[in-house]
Amino acid sequence: MDVKTLCLGLLSLGDRSGYEIKKTLEENFRHFFRASFGSIYPALAELERAGHVVGRAIPQAGRPPKKVYGITPTGHTVLGRTLAGEEPRHIVRSEFLVLMYFAHLLPPDRLAHVIDDMIGQFENGLWADLEQYERTAPEMTPGQRFALGYGRAVVTTALAYLKRHRAELLRDAGGGAPETPVVADAGLAAAGD
Amino acid sequence: MDVKTLCLGLLSLGDRSGYEIKKTLEENFRHFFRASFGSIYPALAELERAGHVVGRAIPQAGRPPKKVYGITPTGHTVLGRTLAGEEPRHIVRSEFLVLMYFAHLLPPDRLAHVIDDMIGQFENGLWADLEQYERTAPEMTPGQRFALGYGRAVVTTALAYLKRHRAELLRDAGGGAPETPVVADAGLAAAGD
DNA sequence: GTGAACATGTAACGGGTTACATGATTGC
DNA sequence: GCAATCATGTAACCCGTTACATGTTCAC
Numbered sequence: 001m002d003v004k005t006l007c008l009g010l011l012s013l014g015d016r017s018g019y020e021i022k023k024t025l026e027e028n029f030r031h032f033f034r035a036s037f038g039s040i041y042p043a044l045a046e047l048e049r050a051g052h053v054v055g056r057a058i059p060q061a062g063r064p065p066k067k068v069y070g071i072t073p074t075g076h077t078v079l080g081r082t083l084a085g086e087e088p089r090h091i092v093r094s095e096f097l098v099l100m101y102f103a104h105l106l107p108p109d110r111l112a113h114v115i116d117d118m119i120g121q122f123e124n125g126l127w128a129d130l131e132q133y134e135r136t137a138p139e140m141t142p143g144q145r146f147a148l149g150y151g152r153a154v155v156t157t158a159l160a161y162l163k164r165h166r167a168e169l170l171r172d173a174g175g176g177a178p179e180t181p182v183v184a185d186a187g188l189a190a191a192g193d
Numbered sequence: 194m195d196v197k198t199l200c201l202g203l204l205s206l207g208d209r210s211g212y213e214i215k216k217t218l219e220e221n222f223r224h225f226f227r228a229s230f231g232s233i234y235p236a237l238a239e240l241e242r243a244g245h246v247v248g249r250a251i252p253q254a255g256r257p258p259k260k261v262y263g264i265t266p267t268g269h270t271v272l273g274r275t276l277a278g279e280e281p282r283h284i285v286r287s288e289f290l291v292l293m294y295f296a297h298l299l300p301p302d303r304l305a306h307v308i309d310d311m312i313g314q315f316e317n318g319l320w321a322d323l324e325q326y327e328r329t330a331p332e333m334t335p336g337q338r339f340a341l342g343y344g345r346a347v348v349t350t351a352l353a354y355l356k357r358h359r360a361e362l363l364r365d366a367g368g369g370a371p372e373t374p375v376v377a378d379a380g381l382a383a384a385g386d
Numbered sequence: 387g388t389g390a391a392c393a394t395g396t397a398a399c400g401g402g403t404t405a406c407a408t409g410a411t412t413g414c
Numbered sequence: 415g416c417a418a419t420c421a422t423g424t425a426a427c428c429c430g431t432t433a434c435a436t437g438t439t440c441a442c
Contacts, residue, residue, distance in 0.1 A: 001288040002429075009295045019393055029294075032287040039430050041395055062439055064393040083298055088288035088307060090314070094225040095194040095281035097343060101222075102202045103336025105276050114281060121283070142365035143296030150290060150354050157350040161343050172335035195401070212421055232402050234423055255411060257421040 001086055003035045004043040008079045011053055011071040018044050019066065027132050028144070030125055031151030044069055052078055103173040111173060115166050122159040126152070194279055196228045197236040201272045204246055204264040211237050212259065220325050221337070223318055224344030237262055245271055296366040304366060308359050315352040319345070 010021050018040050025035055044067075047053045052075035059065045071079070096118055103111055129152050140148070203214050211233050218228060237260075240246045245268030252258045264272070289311055296304055322345050333341070 001291060006291060012298070029291070032285050032290040036431055064437070066393060080298055083292060083295055084300060084303055086288065086292065088292045090287045090289040090311065092225050092285050094283045095279065096283040097225040097340045098194060098199060098202070098222070099276060099279065099281045100336050100343070101340040102276055103339065104334050105205070105273055107277060110277055118283065141297050142362055143294050146296065146358055146362045147290045147294040149358065150293070150351065153350055153354045154347055157346055158343065161346045165339055165342065169335055169339045229403055259421060
């Protein structure tokens with residue numbers, strides 16, 4: 001699934017500009033999808049060229065004009081077919097967890113900082129969740145509630161895990177200081193350089 | 194953090210071939226990182242060129258020869274510096290959840306299939322976790338236990354969430370059949386095509 | 387006056403995946 | 415006989431991010 005399909009899906013819920021799509025993404029898809037302007041604007045242009053959406057420039061007082069897009073019947077058909085034909089993937093790519101895996105190679109203060117950063121990010125996300133839920137809960141579809149609820153459940157667990165195991169990791173990982181690297185296997189290491 | 198750093202990190206735990214790195218990734222990084230041969234082999238070649246690892250071809254009876262790499266002291270230094278200097282990201286990109294968000298646009302049987310698929314994947318992951326934990330728990334570092342434990346906690350929550358809300362979603366999302374698309378805003382949609 | 391929010395768009399770059407090329411052995 | 419496992423490597427491709435270009439208004 002690419003950004004094009006995502007834009008089409010969002011437009012199926014109501015007319016929006018590229019800028020507004022980005023905002024919706026940040027508010028509602030925070031926990032599981034993100035896209036930059038550099039992919040949204042070209043996607044919208046391509047969708048318009050293909051006739052799946054139509055754009056209309058809206059002049060605004062004291063603001064740059066915005067280009068609001070609406071989905072066409074063709075767009076609707078294509079969206080339905082695309083969504084139904086996907087074998088959806090679920091990809092997590094966490095440099096954070098890789099770093100934790102190699103915690104013994106980090107200076108203790110750095111390790112603490114990285115964990116606290118992650119905790120902070122998750123807390124912000126959760127706070128934003130709550131704030132957003134109160135604003136939009138009534139008009140949400142079951143699917144939206146399901147996706148948002150999933151994100152909330154997972155982030156809550158993740159946050160609890162980090163808080164529960166932070167001290168333990170900090171205590172136990174403090175062996176391999178950066179100045180005394182533990183050589184795992186002398187064999188090849190000695191041969192090189 | 195790129196595949197190069199990851200390979201270097203894995204090699205700091207012991208000598209391995211590219212093929213074995215891939216296997217380790219599948220076993221231990223399942224829940225938070227994956228890489229294909231197309232990125233691992235070039236990464237290893239580049240690391241060797243830079244003097245961070247040394248490779249040695251091992252002939253094998255009845256098998257293709259393997260090229261086992263070991264990290265050099267220089268490699269160790271670089272690894273430490275790289276890990277310490279990273280602002281690690283944590284990225285989730287779930288087409289699955291996007292699809293759930295648009296559940297009302299999917300045929301009910303398709304929706305059920307997609308959810309069951311995800312449940313199956315998570316269950317396989319969890320089963321593999323257990324199996325792997327029993328094999329490697331004793332020699333794990335605190336960081337490894339932390340990262341693995343995080344993955345297990347999150348996947349367990351995700352799985353429980355899917356199972357708990359599956360029926361509910363299937364029941365409530367059954368309104369928007371594909372043949373009666375709900376037009377969100379007649380304004381632009383009517384103007385196009 | 388400085389930064390944030392509003393607003394759109396392009397081009398270069400990067401890094402990873404997919405697919406291809408090659409080939410032996412083992413288990414079904 | 416066919417698929418899976420072992421084993422390495424290359425090249426084309428995709429698609430997304432980052433950075434740049436441009437400009438206004440409002441709040442501190």
